[in-house]
Amino acid sequence: MNIFQQLIQQAIIDGVSVQTVVLLLLLPLVASLVAASRHIIGFKGFGILIPTAIAMALVFTGVGTGLIVFAVILLSATYSRYLLRKLHFHYLPRMALLLWFVSLATLAMIMISPSLGLMQLTTISILPIIILVLLAEEFIGVQIGKSLKEAARLTLETLIIALVGFLIFQSQFLQEAALTYPHWVALTPVLINLLVGRFTGLRLLEYWRFKRIIK
Amino acid sequence: MLSNNNHILGMNARNQIYLQLNKMSGRKIADSKLLTKKRLTKAGLPTPKLLAVFKNSRELAQFDWLKLQENFVIKPVSGFGGGGIIVVRKRAKLAGEWFLMDNSKVNIGDLRFHALDILSGQYSLHDLPDFVMIEERIKIAKVFRNYAYQGTPDIRVIVYNKVPVMAMLRLPTVQSNGKANLHQGALGVGIDLATGITTYAYSQLAGKFIKNIPDSNRKINGIRLPYWNEILTLAVKTQEAIPSLGYMGVDIVIDKDRGPLVLELNARPGIEIQNANLAPLKKRMERVEGLEVRDAQHGVKIAQTLFAARFADRVMADAGIKMINIHETVKLIVNKQRQEITAKIDTGAWRTSIDRDLATKLGLLENGNIIRTKKVKSSLGYDERPLINLSYYLAGRKIHTIAGVAGRRSLKNQIIIGRRDLQGFLVKP
Numbered sequence: 001m002n003i004f005q006q007l008i009q010q011a012i013i014d015g016v017s018v019q020t021v022v023l024l025l026l027l028p029l030v031a032s033l034v035a036a037s038r039h040i041i042g043f044k045g046f047g048i049l050i051p052t053a054i055a056m057a058l059v060f061t062g063v064g065t066g067l068i069v070f071a072v073i074l075l076s077a078t079y080s081r082y083l084l085r086k087l088h089f090h091y092l093p094r095m096a097l098l099l100w101f102v103s104l105a106t107l108a109m110i111m112i113s114p115s116l117g118l119m120q121l122t123t124i125s126i127l128p129i130i131i132l133v134l135l136a137e138e139f140i141g142v143q144i145g146k147s148l149k150e151a152a153r154l155t156l157e158t159l160i161i162a163l164v165g166f167l168i169f170q171s172q173f174l175q176e177a178a179l180t181y182p183h184w185v186a187l188t189p190v191l192i193n194l195l196v197g198r199f200t201g202l203r204l205l206e207y208w209r210f211k212r213i214i215k
Numbered sequence: 216m217l218s219n220n221n222h223i224l225g226m227n228a229r230n231q232i233y234l235q236l237n238k239m240s241g242r243k244i245a246d247s248k249l250l251t252k253k254r255l256t257k258a259g260l261p262t263p264k265l266l267a268v269f270k271n272s273r274e275l276a277q278f279d280w281l282k283l284q285e286n287f288v289i290k291p292v293s294g295f296g297g298g299g300i301i302v303v304r305k306r307a308k309l310a311g312e313w314f315l316m317d318n319s320k321v322n323i324g325d326l327r328f329h330a331l332d333i334l335s336g337q338y339s340l341h342d343l344p345d346f347v348m349i350e351e352r353i354k355i356a357k358v359f360r361n362y363a364y365q366g367t368p369d370i371r372v373i374v375y376n377k378v379p380v381m382a383m384l385r386l387p388t389v390q391s392n393g394k395a396n397l398h399q400g401a402l403g404v405g406i407d408l409a410t411g412i413t414t415y416a417y418s419q420l421a422g423k424f425i426k427n428i429p430d431s432n433r434k435i436n437g438i439r440l441p442y443w444n445e446i447l448t449l450a451v452k453t454q455e456a457i458p459s460l461g462y463m464g465v466d467i468v469i470d471k472d473r474g475p476l477v478l479e480l481n482a483r484p485g486i487e488i489q490n491a492n493l494a495p496l497k498k499r500m501e502r503v504e505g506l507e508v509r510d511a512q513h514g515v516k517i518a519q520t521l522f523a524a525r526f527a528d529r530v531m532a533d534a535g536i537k538m539i540n541i542h543e544t545v546k547l548i549v550n551k552q553r554q555e556i557t558a559k560i561d562t563g564a565w566r567t568s569i570d571r572d573l574a575t576k577l578g579l580l581e582n583g584n585i586i587r588t589k590k591v592k593s594s595l596g597y598d599e600r601p602l603i604n605l606s607y608y609l610a611g612r613k614i615h616t617i618a619g620v621a622g623r624r625s626l627k628n629q630i631i632i633g634r635r636d637l638q639g640f641l642v643k644p
Contacts (some may be wrong), residue, residue, distance in 0.1 A: 039226075039227055042226075088328060088331070088332065090335065091335065091336065091337070091342050146398065147398070147399060147400070147420065149420065150398070198231070199227055200225075200227045200228040200231045200232060201225065201227060201228070202220050202223060202225035202227070202228075203225055203226060203227060206223070206225045206226070207220065209490075210223050210489060210490065210495075212424075212490065212493060213223055213489055213490070213493055213494065213495055214220055214223070
């Protein structure tokens with residue numbers, strides 16, 4: 001056993017939550033996936049933070065509930081931005097009001113979830129949801145200057161990436177690998193990003209985008 | 216399929232390779248419409264007239280809006296994607312009120328509010344505070360009148376290594392609300408670099424090619440852009456004025472009276488222009504990489520020679536210009552008979568020169584045909600070379616010339632065509 005394996009084992013024996021260890025080790029892998037999905041596949045999505053945060057949140061809320069939470073946050077953020085634009089406020093107070101709107105909408109949803117039969121929402125840890133609420137500002141920032149069709153496309157791409165990220169977090173194989181071969185799991189993102197970072201070829205979606213030129 | 220995808224410029228290659236050619240100082244100029252204007256004006260290049268600049272709310276408050284007549288545009292200096300731009304068309308009946316392009320009305324209060332938004336950074340990157348710029352509105356040139364909706368079209372030229380490598384016309388549409396922005400629905404129309412004639416129209420939003428202007432039968436291809444040579448030259452001169460931008464997009468508008476003006480620059484031009492032209496951009500840039508381009512005119516000429524569309528040959532023939540390759544089959548006219556032979560087009564030579572043996576064989580050295588002899592210094596020492604009358608067909612044109620005769624047996628070509636005979640021809644390098 002090498003030093004990393006020993007350290008991980010010792011930490012768990014000492015009481016560190018297994019889930020914490022596994023999630024932290026797999027997190028860079030998911031982030032690398034997001035990077036690869038942009039430069040190799042051509043998905044744009046909402047950057048790195050949001051897909052990764054959604055993937056993480058889905059681990060705690062489950063897919064169905066998680067997507068509903070995401071939808072509520074996204075829609076309330078978009079709608080409130082539309083309303084707030086009419087007010088000629090300074091930027092930061094405007095964003096704070098946006099967060100106010102989104103928080104209240106999320107709270108309302110959690111409160112009515114028992115009556116809708118969505119019991120998971122009432123019992124889960126609130127942290128991942130709060131992270132998503134805080135990221136509402138990022139959602140908005142990306143939407144500026146884009147048409148509805150493009151914003152919808154970005155949202156869809158983000159969800160696809162987040163779902164794959166979720167599968168990575170949930171994968172039995174990868175979870176065990178994180179515990180038994182932490183050094184490999186920690187090293188893989190470095191390798192992935194070294195390759196992706198220098199890649200100058202066409203993105204997969206670009207083959208489709210420029211299909212008419214590729215005679 | 217594999218051969219062509221390496222020639223298409225994708226985002227990865229654009230960001231990793233070509234955007235690296237733009238230094239920070241250059242990007243700073245391109246991202247600020249004010250710095251762009253200053254630099255171009257200093258270089259003597261034409262831009263739309265600047266009417267006012269507000270750097271803070273005090274300058275905004277001190278401005279007399281009634282001084283503005285009509286036809287002006289309010290822009291954020293560091294704006295992008297066409298955001299935050301208000302285009303005022305003409306005055307309304309009351310002083311202090313104006314009509315916009317869509318005939319909605321605005322007053323001083325509205326414009327002031329908008330200027331304050333711009334100053335607070337609403338339309339700039341990272342919401343950093345910005346300056347406000349008021350420019351004259353460039354009215355649509357006659358040639359575009361039936362093609363653009365409520366806005367002025369512009370022509371984007373990508374310049375690389377002082378060569379204009381690709382260009383497209385951006386037509387505002389109903390969808391784009393009169394903006395010439397592809398992301399918002401404007402049409403991207405490819406332009407043949409040699410002739411300035413439009414080729415294909417592509418809608419990025421719809422993801423398909425469009426033949427006619429919506430709700431009309433007007434074909435979008437086949438429009439001949441006026442001032443085409445000036446437009447290309449202006450684009451290259453712009454890069455010469457800002458050498459810290461090695462790969463840039465120059466957006467040019469055509470003013471009714473002044474001709475082409477530089478509207479703004481783009482240090483990160485998009486790659487959709489390839490779809491509008493149905494041509495790969497990376498291939499073109501690799502083609503002109505490392506070429507020593509003397510000046511703007513040279514760069515334009517290179518582009519027009521290398522990147523002409525297939526139909527350009529016919530059009531340029533109308534203009535009296537014929538394109539030929541370095542090796543061409545010529546038909547020598549001897550005793551009313553045609554003799555075909557492969558010639559090398561040598562722009563380094565002044566006079567056409569024919570191999571002595573060949574000339575003898577064809578009977579060109581018979582006495583009536585020799586005009587005089589000329590002492591010529593060659594790599595083999597002094598030589599006596601007869602000058603003869605020679606007639607031949609080159610690319611379908613009949614040429615009567617006086618050719619030199621030399622022993623060229625050891626050289627590959629039995630005949631080389633020199634500059635003296637190449638008036639009206641363009642040689643593809």
